[in-house]
Amino acid sequence: MRPMPHRRLLIALPLLFAGPAYAAPEPAQVAALVAKVDIPYEAFTLPNGLRVLVHTDRKAPVVALSVWYHVGSKDEPAGKTGFAHLFEHLMFNGSENAPEDFFTPLQQIGGTDYNGTTWFDRTNYFETVPTGALQTALFLESDRMGHLLGGIDQTKLDNQRGVVQNEKRQGDNEPFGLTEYTVQATLFPVGHPYHHTTIGSMADLNGASLTDVKNWFRARYGPDNAVLVLAGDIDAKTAKPLVTKWFGDIPRGPAITRVEAPVPTLAAPVTKVLKDRVPYTRVERRWAVEGVNGADTTALEVAASVLGGLSSSRLDNALVRGDQSAISVSASVEAFEQVGIFTISANVKPGADPVAVGKKIDAIVADFLKNGPTADEVRRVATRSISATIGGYESVGGFGGKAVALAEGLVYSDDPQKYKKDLAELAAQTPATVMAASRKWLSRPVFNLTIEPGPRDTSPAAMALAGDDATGAAPAPAVTTASVPPKPTRTAPPVGAFPPLKFPAIERTTLANGISVYFARRPAVPVVRVSVSFDAGSSADPADTLGLQSLTMALLDEGTKTKTSVQLAEAQERLGATISSGGGIDRSNVGLYALTPNLGASLDLLADIVRNPAFDPKEVERLRGQQLAAISAQLSQPNGVASYVLPGKLYGAAYPYGRPFSGLGDAASVAKISRDAIAGFHHDWLYAGNAAIFVVGDTDMATLKPLLESSFGNWPTDRMARPRKSFAAPIPANAATKIYLVDRPGSPQSVIAGGQVLANEGKDDALIVLRQANDVLGGSFLSRLNTDLRETKGWSYGVSASIPTLENRVPYMINAPVQADRTGDSVAALIADIKTFLGPKGTTPEELERTVNGSIRELPGNFETSDAVLGAMQRIIYLGRPDNFYETLADRYRAMTAADFDKAARAAIDPNKLVFVVVGDAAKVKPQLEKLGLPLETVQLPVAK
Template identity: 35%
Template sequence: MLPSPQVLAKQLPEHALAKINIDYQTFTLSNGLTTIVHTDRSVPNIYVGVWYKVGSKNEPEGKTGFAHLFEHLMFQSTIHRDGEYFVPFNKAGAVAMNGTTNLDRTNYYQTVPSNAIDLALWMESDRMGYLGRSITQELLDEQRAVVQNEKRQGQLRPGSQIYEHFLKTFYPKGHPYDHTTIGSMEDLNNASLDDVKQWFNDAYGATNAVLVLSGDIDVATAKEKVAHYFSDVPAGKPMDKITQWIPELSHNKQEIVYDKVANISLSRVWALPNSSAKDTVLMNLVADTLAGGKNTPLYDVLVDEKQLATEVWANVDANDVSSTFSLDVTLKPNVDPEEVNRIIAQTLQTFFKKGPKTEQLEAINLGAEVSLLRSMESNQDVGAQLITGLVHHNDPLFVNKQRQWIGSADSDDVRTVAKKWLDKPYYEIRMLPEPTTQVAEASVDRSKMPQVGKFNGKITMPPIHQMVLDNGMKVVVAERHNLPLVDVSMQFDTGSLADKFYAPGTAEQAFSMLTMGTDEYNMNELSKKLDSLAVTIHGTAGKQRSGVNWSSLASNLDDAFALAAEVIRHPSYPQVELDKVISNIDSSYDNYELEPLRSARDVYGKAIWGGNHPFGHIVTRTEAKQINRDTIKRFHEHELAPNNATLYLVGDITLPQATKLANKYFGNWDKRTPSVLPEITAAQGQVGKVILVDAPGAVQSSISVGHTVAAFEQDKAAIQTLMDSALGRGFNSRLNMNLREDKGWAYGFSGRVNNTPTGPRVFTASGTVQTDKTAAAMSEIKREISEFIGQRPQTEAELARDKSSIVHSIPQGFTNNDAYLQSMINSDYYQQPYTRVEGAAERLADATLTQTRDLAKATYKPDELTWVIVGDLSKVEAEVRALKLGPVEVWDVYGNKLR
């Protein structure tokens, strides 16, 4: 009988195992270069390796592939040396010369005869210190082409693009690992000589590098020679980095991709902690004992027993920011992937309960020890082990921690860590063979587009009935019996305009805190009750109207009404929840002050309406802190009243049913006397002025421009919509097409008149533009508005285009109860019939070009525009002032004039 691995391990000579503890010393030059030295005189050679702590994870957006590009550039000539890097080393008898790049680092190495150590150090220090000055446009173009051909060659292999797809979909956008090391063709094409040189100067200095010398050299000699060759190397900049970001999945994510492959393959991936964690090391034992070949459960059942797969393997990819555990299966032809998935799930559950066999772990440990022991024969292996430990774990002998964790792990340890990381949602990508297809002979006339058929879209509001309860609450019901669902909204004629009688923010908190607890239920209890019925309730405050919305299955409507009545009539407004709101006020205002671009809307409101107007007042930090529970309760007591409310219902319900529910839960709600909301008075703002707010360092400027316009007229609503659409409301509008599509200065720019039922309104055009185009964009905006009412008015083609788009899209918006509900609420708000939307298409179709042009002339006032620009004033102020669009003032984020 053969001895067990455990017995074999005990039989290894003690002096042999002891050699695994490698002797080394480190030292650091004043420029930040760290050097590791391991002395071994048994062979007259020295392994020289340089690890740069620079990988694809350090590449900013738009510069992917830079680290790998430099892996190639580093082997080219410098100002001190012509020709390829390898030639002098080949002459000296060096071996194993290469460089590699991965997500976390870039490394370069060679093993040289002892007598060539000066050559190696001169060469490494020369490219570390001087390559940046040596890169020419010709050299960049040459190596860029090499890298791109490497990328193309890699894409020839079937299934090669699955890894790039995995990185993009597994890692959140912005994660350091969300792109491939080789980068994108676009970014490589866009890499300028200046970009590349700057990247080198920042990244490849001594402070980001670690040097290892392993072999026939002592520490004293190493210190002398390293100082001689590397002391003048620039330090560079320490690389900013994310140290840990483990992707989290709340549920399994599954994808299917197609490629030129013969068989279906499944790949499951789970996120792990970063590579310095003990769990990641132990997960290697999970990989080896779960699917590491013969006599592992997944291999045995899928390959040998059921013969469903040709290959099964598991792997741990250990990285600095986060690691992964992957399970890959290549299926035999005609095998059902779902059957394989069921077996994987069953096998995993068994593994979580039983773990691997002890003899498997002993064999793995013994094999690792012997493999490590054999590596001690190579100066290259020893040097690579030391420098890898230091770069990735800040411990040159990290291997000893790994040995201790692996050597002491038993079956329970392995099954426990497996369950911890694998018994959770995973990412699965399934690669399928491309289907065999055949294109038929064309019979389509491609010479012209087909005409759109006759439009038959029509909106018909469901039957609507209403009544009024004795306490004054109006009940409005729209019957839609297609599904057993009911959507409900209780609207109150109150809002933030009533804050003047209480405190700033009172209305907002009074409605948003309704579901934070009631007289009968605390917040958690209420949440559970709502979840048990699949009911959602939320309150929202507007300026003049506010509402509480809920929805429910028709069968649960009574219970939903009971909870909604409890929320609306008996909120407890717990002090502990309000305290959370108050405690966040300072940080909210701190962030507001630190990010001036957030002030654009508030400052614009003050500029248009004036600081004393309710629409223009910017609430200060001190005012925001005036909110208190007594004020909120008083608002609730006075403003939320049945005689101030309308209950709207849409869905599988009738008026008698709705009346019964309304009476049952709101009928005994006593009338009250709510506050009379103040009228919307005329604006008192800064007509014709340019207001600047400084946002130092901003790469874009926020532009808000406009003026007040006359009160809303229902008969002109359709005409106004078409007028707005041509100038700024639609994607194809003049403002957007100019600044986004033609100039490329903005992601989007829009303009429209904001409607309210009563009082003056505001025309506003707004968006953000790149900083260096701020003044030019302002000129374009002013020109577009001026020409729209002057020499280049709206055209018949624009009118026809927008009519067609809007009319044809209206029915698409009425697909659910909520659409009908909001239409009813909006019509009522504007004191129009509930069915007004039914005639929208006709009103739009009837609008004429003369009407839209006349309304435009009466609406837009290019000489009365008020501008608010939030941007980096050091870069934009002079040019903006030079436009002479009006008196210029500089305000702070609260609308206080600074100069």
Template identity: 40%
Template sequence: MHFYKSLTAAAVATVLLGGCQLTSSGAEQPNKAASAQQQRQALPEVEISHQSFTLPNGLTVIVHEDRKAPIVAVNVWYAVGSKDEGPSQTGFAHLFEHLMFNGTENYDDEYFGPFEKAGATDMNGTTNNDRTNYFQNVPTPALDMALWMESDRMGHLLGAVTQDKLDEQRGVVQNEKRQGEAQPYGRVFSVLAEETFPAGHPYSWSVIGSMEDLNAASLDDVHQWFEDYYGAANAVIVLAGDIDLETAKEKVTQYFGHIEAGKPLTKTKSWVAKSTGTKRMTMEDNVPASRMYKVWNTAEMGTQDSDYLGLLVDIFANGKNSRLYQRLVYDEQIASAVFGFQYDRVLAGQFILGADAKPGVELSAIEAIVDEELQRLLKEGPTADELARVKFRQAANFVRGAERIGGFGGKSDILAAGEVYHGNPAFYQQQLETLQNTTAADIQTAMDKWLTDGAFVLNVVPQPNYMTGESQADRSELPTVGALPELDLPELTTFTLSNGLEVALAERHDVPTVQMSLVFDSGYAADFGDKPGTASFTMNMLKEGTTNRDALELQADLDSLGTNLNASASLDSSRISMDTLTTNLSPSLEIFADVLLNASFSADEIERKRSIWLQNITKEKAQPQAQALRVMPGLLFGDNHAYSVPLTGSGTVDSISALTRDDLVSHRETWLRPDNARLVIVGDTTAEAIKPILEQQLANWEQPTSSKPSKQFVPVAQQQSNRVFLIDQPGSPQATIIAGQLAPSGNTSDAEAIDVMNTILGGSFTSRLNMNLREDKGWSYGVRSTWLDADAQGIYLTVAPVQSDKTKASIQEILRELTGYIGDETATPAELEKVKSNKTAKLPGAYETKGALLQAIVNALEKEQDMAWLESYGERVRSLELDAIHTVADDVLRPNALTWVIVGDLAQIEEQVRSLNLGEVTVLDADQL
């Protein structure tokens, strides 16, 4: 990961994330008539306060105190990744990561169990080229349990690793590999690794490895890997959140102090392997569009050149105002997508550019423009505004990311990365200094050094068809989790603007940002009687230019303010959402109002968007799950229903091709009106501060004299028998099985019971369906069931991507689980208590971010509920009895009347499916979806 993807800043205002004290520039608010570039405030400076200590066994511990929520992030990094494997042992670091979740000598069970019960969130383990990490956020009373579990797998793992467990996780990883490679462009990064680095280079193989090497992994390999790399001295633990240094020292010493340091390791510091000349390759794959990748080997992580290239790639290839996007997508209109990133790693970096060609466009034409624009940028350098805009955008993104203590890119992640990669938790500050002082000349020099020779071009085209102390922890049983704090949400203030718009505000002043969503009662369902996809297309067009700004000027103004603004639609609603820095609230709201009221729907922008939209529909049809979700609603609801639209919201080729400007204007005027909307705001402002700004900016948004529109829904009866629909995807190594049926709406009084019922059956990692097909059988990387709780009538789906040769057996197992759940294998008291405990225990950290709180408030208000209803969620769940779970299971699940949509290579799976005699089998034409 390149650091600039998550972190950049320069200095004037101060954000002390830890003490959660915020200061901002006292500059006078500029006149709104000035440009956004003129109005933007100084960039924030970020300091993540921390303290460190090292145990006698070499274990490094970093502590960051942040008391805003009663949760602690536990983030454990091991300085080992796929680069440490060797050419004949590829994939082993990732395989070992999976084994770390399968029990220890003192807790020989699924690792997720105690954490689900305790309400852990942001829980995962990941492997990359350079490190392996394991992390979770836990309520403060569960910290002892979390440290016990992490220390048990660091110090007491090998006795619990059996051949059966190794074989099981080998199968899971191989299914993960199959699933990834079955996706469009899924084989690209394995090819890039092999072709851009010399044989034997630690980055010349993929993290997931080869099937042959995975099959060859033995128990002896497991033991050797653990002994070589999982010692205490090769690990870093970050504890961030509701904790202090003294507590951390006491607890970490108690649980980790007895663990062996591990072997001394020899590590390569740098191996860039810079190339000369140009190497080319063409790869045929099952992809919807031709794509060009252009790659240079560059300076390693932590160097100034790598940081310069991280800035360059945003200027050159990321966002509407990047040079490549403007040239290829806007001006020439020969590409539908452009992307780029500086792939930052310990031994070497890579500068990667890519672009998707529109149908009929040769990739050589795209590459020629890429080279031309690179040469122009090398000669002229970036403009001052380009450089400032990218710095500000990245700074704003980091402020938002640093709101979280855990998870990907949170504060614990930043500190751990600095320590593991650079030996300094505060390494990000050095990068801040580099960023602040970076000039256009610096970027030109880095370009000249790294990007003028040694490119690899891959064209992907569619197929024609230390010391050990005494143990201080009692390992005979898990530490108990203490009493959890009650949920305490901010007060909700409501007021109404003079145009009738209802506004709800929840104040939260931890970081200087404000988020808001203007939610309309419309969505895909509002397309009924019109052209499918109209709602989504209209909302997407709002950002494509106004009568005051064209699309590029609009994005440039937003970037200059560090503001994110998006417009989108879902099944039952549409929304315009904004996330901005408090200091830039007023100019950002001016743009928000401009997008809402003055979208121009220009003919050129409509045609540009339509071209990309149609290509995205083609891409959906190339993705198995998206294919199934396009057809499932129509099969369940029939043709004459507001929900009979693709669940992707993208519409059809015919409907999008026929859309006119009048259609878009009509949709906006019909549905986007103040009496059909509610504005929800969460963040660093008050009603007194924001109401006058809203009144001023929305003064011209008047309530129409016509009646408010309403969506029309006709209840649909349940089908009475099974139906099967097959979609051919030749050559796919997997079959994607989706079983669907109608279900209650989200407004049912049984919502909590249905949610808990589903969690037991298929809604979590430890659910019955996933444990059966993934953990027991090893046929799938993951199986889930989900309740789509739409406003009028819901949908219940079971989704299972499985290896093709196990299609029949997987369907049989799904049916066995569904039938048993309402038959002889109903939910048990233990299952109910586990799910209830998990759902209530995770509540203290559920609303850590403004975005999470905002969405919860939107959901509550849509159900005509208040904050008290949100706060009482735990009580409602705790009060659920087993009879209620059995009742909703009987009412909802219909294993003998399902609509099956199965996507895969029919040459491999059709006979398997037909032999089950589930019901009438229909083969759908993928081109007509």
């Protein structure tokens, strides 16, 4: 339940579709793109002040609900920091008429995209549900709005306090995890509403009494301080009586006085140096600026994108592509309701001088303030941003769909169409308007922050800044008797009908050179997603050249035989297209996100990148440095360390899956990869005879095939012998459960990663039942493992177990970040919970019903977007499934029994032969693990150089 940043204009596209585009025909104009962004709605307000917006979108039988309360951490008084976020957690723990954890009924009704987040200015709850379950979702949301307090007792408070404190420890435990505390405290003076972070302080959380939190709710969570948005398979005529039925009797809350939060200016430049467990030095420049309603915010966002947001940004070209003194750079505006933060950041290349990098940043900013951006830069920013917005609005809900756009506009700006005005304002930007805003705000005193590798400062003063008391430990909870909720005054409504999933038809064709093409039409938004997929992946890396696939794929869009990396990036931005190259364990992919009007030109560029990479020696060395830095970053992160170590302990080094799942390889192998090896990987694996093309979006096969023939159909198919992956190596047998300990001194949390290799391969239908069984054991929020360690014991922010979709032998994998002083207890609890599930206490009737109902009912919501369809279509082809595979799942789920779940789990998982990797402070953790009496071995990590 991490906070969600405000979403304005300059939205980063998903990594799968990051990259450039080609500018042959004239691309669609910015004004034409803006005209395509529209979210029509109807509005009404209940007598109690609840404002309601309804948007109709009939593409799928689902409705997104988004409830926004106009209260966040900036509303917290001194001594009460973290209360808004703590209450977000408490509001999931049941209400007077729905006493169960809210995830229980949400899973039963097939909810998707459900969560809650807290940030400085608001708290929101959201879920997407089948249309037939809309009334259930309205009942749940209204009950926690109007009937919550009788469902909260001391036990729930103590439990969620522990969960929130573990969320804080988890964030603090990451590299750069303490930076936010310093930024907020420096840019915003003591007493300013944005001075403290949303997560709050350990001391304030420890001091939160039941009376405190109930009074906090009474004062701020009334319907007149909330907005409800319904988006999807619904209309206002249907919605109004339902909303009135469930929310209409909730009384208004007390009058609220909004806090004043002016934009502060530093009296003089401030320079600070922090030491942290980081893989490289980071240099930052920060200014406090206006918020979402500021007159200059859009212009500042354009400035940030020109400086460090575009692929062709000035900082990228100067520091990353140019003198290569930085691994990566970024610039952005994080716009809150009343203030914002303009940030420039550069991750310094190991060996480079951070002071010199800082001076170069300052010089680039000074030049920008003097001369401003070019018209082409401004236009590229607008096109790229509007294109991203169009794609993002394919979703009706979730973290950033249409419901979010409407709710955010109404809450912060009293205007649901604020998104439309923002886009129009973006399209109207000129070099002059951007330069004027930049001069006004970025000429003010700057906060210069450097975070460099070294031991963290754990002095009392430093920990107080981070919001930690000396120990971070919660006081022993008072011995209380759980309060008895009042008798229900209303009951949950029955659910309606749940229509079956209609998966789009998969059309097939073959190009002139034999490349197979798979297409599914999804016309909801004018975009097309393409994946050119190769049977390769990190499992194709030679054993002595790990990381070769990753480096090869990273280099594809860094220059072709006729275009430089800068030219590729600029062309992409002009088209609003994004191309990315990357790979997983089994497959290497080059993805395209394109606006439908610009599809032909975008495909031409995609083909150029796939077919004609230059592998310029200078670019090879630059990307090699970035990959080495990424390995260092992985080894500085607790979860990264666990994922680096665990695969080899599960599979053994000889098996292709016995490598770090990141695919980055290790520093020693990456350092020796030659350009010839890179070109050889491209020749051997990324060729027409090993390719398939998958397309989903707003086009048709008659239009698509000629475009693909033009760009890919004349790609020669080389019939020469190629290398092939081998999975013949034996997987080592594990005689008994064993623990591998990796020392990470000073960690307030430990990461426990574990599992074992199953006998199943990815295409095995037995995994369908096993994954359902794992939903009960570890695969959902309500699973046994998460319920025990998070909801019952409060030792973790979240525990999960999964079975990754791999094509060969699949693993069963567990992940559990836990507080350091409970590491040994947590390992013991995980083993005990697994043994109990596999032994005397298998699947209960309630667990079976919840899991089967949820899996059936969530199917339409799971395939709402073209991105989801694209992934599913690839799984259908690569795992040899029928085209209607997902449409048959509902009947298969209905036929499953508790005995089927238990049989599948007991046949697959051996609780006496698990492998665990524990990453934590060995001085604190090792004595705990030794008490378990299990084989224990300390692992030394390589040092990335």
